[in-house]
Amino acid sequence: MLAFFLLASSSVWALPEGRRACTLGYVNSIFTPSQWPDRSLEQLAHGQLGVIDPRFDHFYLFLAYRRVTGKPVTLADLDRLRQFDPCWDDGSSGFHGKEWASSSVMQAARREWFSARSASGLPAVRPGAGARPVSSVMGYAESALPNCNPSAFRTAARTLRDRMAAHGAGAWVGVWAEGQDRVMQLCFDASGELPGEASPDAPSWLQADRRYQIAAAHFYAGHHDDAARLFTEIGADASSPWRSLGHYLAARARMRQAGAAETDAQRVVFWRQARELLEAPAAGAGDPSVQPDIARMLQRVRLKLEPARVFSEIDARLGARGLPVDVGQDVRDFDAARAGSARFDAADPGFAAWLRALRSDGVAADADIATASRAAFVAWLAAAKRDDPRLAQLLERAAGVPRSAPEYQTVQLHRIRLLPDARRAWRIAQEFLALSAGELNEQDRNRVKSAALTLAPTARDLASLAYREPIAHPEVEALRTNPRVIVPVLDTAGGELLNRALPLDTLYAIQSSPVTPPRLRRELLGVVWTRAFVLERWDLLQKLQAGMRAYLPPASAVLMQKAVAAEPTERRARAALFLLRHPGIVGSVATEVAYSEGLEALAMPNMHRVLFEAGSRENWWCSLPQGRYSQEAPTPVAPPLPAFLGDRERRQWRKEYDVLLATPNGTEFLAALLLPWAKAHPRDADLPPALRMVVRSARGGCITPRTRTMGRDAFRHLHRHFPGREETLQTPSWG
Structure with a gap:
C-alpha cells in the first residue's frame, strides 16, 4: 500500500x-x-x-x-x-489555476492522516522550528506543487490502521509511525529531516517498510539519484514485498531528474534510464494493479525519446473503430502541434490530419469535395475562404446536410459566413437564430450573430445582432451581481461596428428605438450624448435631455443650465461641467468586463494601469472612436461600413470620423473648455468638482504634457478661488 x-x-x-x-x-x-x-x-x-x-x-x-x-x-x-x-x-x-497545496482534496487527505495519527495514540514527530509552509522540489515558489499527492496521506492513514491491526500499538508500530511522520512532512517541506535506518533488531516487516520509507523520503526531498538507487535496490530484492514497485518508482525519480536537467543531452540520459527501468522484467512483476501506470509512464518517456513514432501510434488508436482503455491518456498525450505532419485521407482521415485540416488556412489544393467523407468536408468547409475556387462545390454540398447530422449547426454557420448571396445568407441566419434555447445555446447563438453582423439589412437588425447575452456560467453570475462590475453588451465584433462604423444619427436611431434591448439602449445613451457633445450636435443633445435626466437625476440642474444656455460658449462649458462630474460616461460602448465605483468615480487604471481592482473602464475616453490608448498611437483600420448605409450617411460618417480622430483625450478636451470658462467666471459655483476631476485625471494614464499643464492650471484656480471648499481640501497637490 x-x-x-x-x-x-x-x-x-x-x-x-x-x-x-x-x-x-x-x-x-x-x-x-x-x-x-x-x-x-x-x-x-x-x-x-x-x-x-x-x-x-x-x-x-x-x-x-x-x-x-x-x-x-x-x-x-x-x-x-x-x-x-x-x-x-x-x-x-x-482563481489562478491549480492550487495544489491548498486544494480541498489535499486538505481532506491531510485531515484523514492526522485523524488516524491522533487515534493511534502513538507519539508524533513535530516539524522543526524552521519548517516552511511549502518548500517544493518542483520549483513553483509560493504556488508550489507539493512533493507528494493527496493519496499519499490517505494511504498512509490506511497503512497505519493496517499495521496497528496486525501488530498492535506497540513500540515497533510507533517507530513506523515516527518514520512516516518525517516522510509526510517532506511532502510540504523538502528541507525536512529524513527517517533513519531501522535498528538491526527490528522485525522484518519494519525493515522492509523502512527501506521503502527512506527511498520515498529521498524522492520527496529531491534527492533523485538516491531515490532511484534505493528503489532499484528494492526492485532487485526478491524478499521485499515492494519489489514489483521498485523499478517503476526508480523510473519516476529519473523522470524528475530529466525535468530538472539543464541540457538536452542530460535529459536524454535520464529519459533512457527511465525507459530501461520501466521495460525491465521486474517492473510491476506479480502486481497487475501497477501495470497500467507503468504503461502510461512508458508512453510519456517514449514521447520524449521517439516523439514521431509514438505520436503516430496514438493517432492510430484515436482513429480506430474501438477506443483503447487508456484513451484518456492518449488524448492527453496527443500533441496537437504535430498534427501538421499527418497524411490526410479524405475517405477516412485520422484525428491528427482532420485537426490540421480544420485549423488550416484554406482548403487543400487536391481536395475532392464531391467524394470526400463527411469529416473531411466539415474540416474543409470550416477552413474555406470566400475566394476559394471550390466554394460553389462546398456550398452545394453544405445545402444538403440534414438537420439530424451532428455537424448541422457547424455547416449552417459557415453557409452564413461564405454564401455570396447576402439575402440568402441572412435568411439562413434568421432561421438559425429562431431556434429555441434547447436547440441553440447562447455560446453558439452569439457565434451565429457574429457571422451575420455584416449581413444586417437595417440598423435595427444590426443592433439586434450586435447585442450579446453572456453564457449561463457561475463566473458570469458573480460579475452580474457585483455592483462594481460593468458587464458588456457587445463583443469585439459588435463593438467595432457600433463604435467605429456608424454615423451619429444611426447610433441615435438605435439608441432611441424601443425594440433595441434595454441594456444596449442604456449603454448607448451616454455614448451618443458624449459624441453629440464632441460633434456639437445640439439637436441630438436636446433630444437626449429627458433620457439623461432620468438616468442621472442628481445632474438635472447642470443639464438644465446647459439646455437653457443660449450662448455657444456657455453651452459648451455647461456640457463640460456635466461630463466632468461623470467620468463613467464614456465615448464608446465597452466590449470587455470593466470595474468601476460608479459613473461619478474616477477609474484609477486609466492613470495607474496596474490597479486592476480600482476600476478598469476609461475616464470619458482615451481616443475617439475606441481603439487607441493615446492619440499618438497608430489609427486602427476602420471596419467595412454596413451595407444598409446610403451615400449621404457614408459621407456623414467620414466627416464625423475625421473629427473624432482629431479629438484629444477626454481630460484634455474637457479641460480646454473648462479653463477658459473658469477664467471668465472664476467663482462659478459649479467649478470646484470639475476642477478637482481635471487635476486628478491629469496625473497619469492616456494623457499628454499639455494635459498635465492643464491639471496644474486647474489646481491653481481651485486653490486660488475656492480655498475653503471641500474639493480644495481633498486636493492638496496637483502632481
Whole structure:
C-alpha cells in the first residue's frame, strides 16, 4: 500500500473524484468561450456538437471528430475520458489555476492522516522550528506543487490502521509511525529531516517498510539519484514485498531528474534510464494493479525519446473503430502541434490530419469535395475562404446536410459566413437564430450573430445582432451581481461596428428605438450624448435631455443650465461641467468586463494601469472612436461600413470620423473648455468638482504634457478661488 505515496506526485493527479467546471480565466469571452464548448461531455458524445470551433482544446475536437466520422464513443469511453477533460476539477482548481497545496482534496487527505495519527495514540514527530509552509522540489515558489499527492496521506492513514491491526500499538508500530511522520512532512517541506535506518533488531516487516520509507523520503526531498538507487535496490530484492514497485518508482525519480536537467543531452540520459527501468522484467512483476501506470509512464518517456513514432501510434488508436482503455491518456498525450505532419485521407482521415485540416488556412489544393467523407468536408468547409475556387462545390454540398447530422449547426454557420448571396445568407441566419434555447445555446447563438453582423439589412437588425447575452456560467453570475462590475453588451465584433462604423444619427436611431434591448439602449445613451457633445450636435443633445435626466437625476440642474444656455460658449462649458462630474460616461460602448465605483468615480487604471481592482473602464475616453490608448498611437483600420448605409450617411460618417480622430483625450478636451470658462467666471459655483476631476485625471494614464499643464492650471484656480471648499481640501497637490 505504501506504493501510493508516490503514484500521483507528477504534475497531474489521477483522481476519480471531481466535477466538470470550465472557467473563463483571462482568455475566454463571456459570450463565446474559445477553449471549450458550453455543452456536457454526454451531449458531445451523443452528437449534439453545436458549432465546432477550431479553437477548442483538442480534447473536445476529438469528441467532435468521433461523431463526424461515425465512430462511437461509448459510455465506458466517456468515463475513461472524463478526468482528462481540461475543465475537470478534482478540487484543486483556484482563481489562478491549480492550487495544489491548498486544494480541498489535499486538505481532506491531510485531515484523514492526522485523524488516524491522533487515534493511534502513538507519539508524533513535530516539524522543526524552521519548517516552511511549502518548500517544493518542483520549483513553483509560493504556488508550489507539493512533493507528494493527496493519496499519499490517505494511504498512509490506511497503512497505519493496517499495521496497528496486525501488530498492535506497540513500540515497533510507533517507530513506523515516527518514520512516516518525517516522510509526510517532506511532502510540504523538502528541507525536512529524513527517517533513519531501522535498528538491526527490528522485525522484518519494519525493515522492509523502512527501506521503502527512506527511498520515498529521498524522492520527496529531491534527492533523485538516491531515490532511484534505493528503489532499484528494492526492485532487485526478491524478499521485499515492494519489489514489483521498485523499478517503476526508480523510473519516476529519473523522470524528475530529466525535468530538472539543464541540457538536452542530460535529459536524454535520464529519459533512457527511465525507459530501461520501466521495460525491465521486474517492473510491476506479480502486481497487475501497477501495470497500467507503468504503461502510461512508458508512453510519456517514449514521447520524449521517439516523439514521431509514438505520436503516430496514438493517432492510430484515436482513429480506430474501438477506443483503447487508456484513451484518456492518449488524448492527453496527443500533441496537437504535430498534427501538421499527418497524411490526410479524405475517405477516412485520422484525428491528427482532420485537426490540421480544420485549423488550416484554406482548403487543400487536391481536395475532392464531391467524394470526400463527411469529416473531411466539415474540416474543409470550416477552413474555406470566400475566394476559394471550390466554394460553389462546398456550398452545394453544405445545402444538403440534414438537420439530424451532428455537424448541422457547424455547416449552417459557415453557409452564413461564405454564401455570396447576402439575402440568402441572412435568411439562413434568421432561421438559425429562431431556434429555441434547447436547440441553440447562447455560446453558439452569439457565434451565429457574429457571422451575420455584416449581413444586417437595417440598423435595427444590426443592433439586434450586435447585442450579446453572456453564457449561463457561475463566473458570469458573480460579475452580474457585483455592483462594481460593468458587464458588456457587445463583443469585439459588435463593438467595432457600433463604435467605429456608424454615423451619429444611426447610433441615435438605435439608441432611441424601443425594440433595441434595454441594456444596449442604456449603454448607448451616454455614448451618443458624449459624441453629440464632441460633434456639437445640439439637436441630438436636446433630444437626449429627458433620457439623461432620468438616468442621472442628481445632474438635472447642470443639464438644465446647459439646455437653457443660449450662448455657444456657455453651452459648451455647461456640457463640460456635466461630463466632468461623470467620468463613467464614456465615448464608446465597452466590449470587455470593466470595474468601476460608479459613473461619478474616477477609474484609477486609466492613470495607474496596474490597479486592476480600482476600476478598469476609461475616464470619458482615451481616443475617439475606441481603439487607441493615446492619440499618438497608430489609427486602427476602420471596419467595412454596413451595407444598409446610403451615400449621404457614408459621407456623414467620414466627416464625423475625421473629427473624432482629431479629438484629444477626454481630460484634455474637457479641460480646454473648462479653463477658459473658469477664467471668465472664476467663482462659478459649479467649478470646484470639475476642477478637482481635471487635476486628478491629469496625473497619469492616456494623457499628454499639455494635459498635465492643464491639471496644474486647474489646481491653481481651485486653490486660488475656492480655498475653503471641500474639493480644495481633498486636493492638496496637483502632481
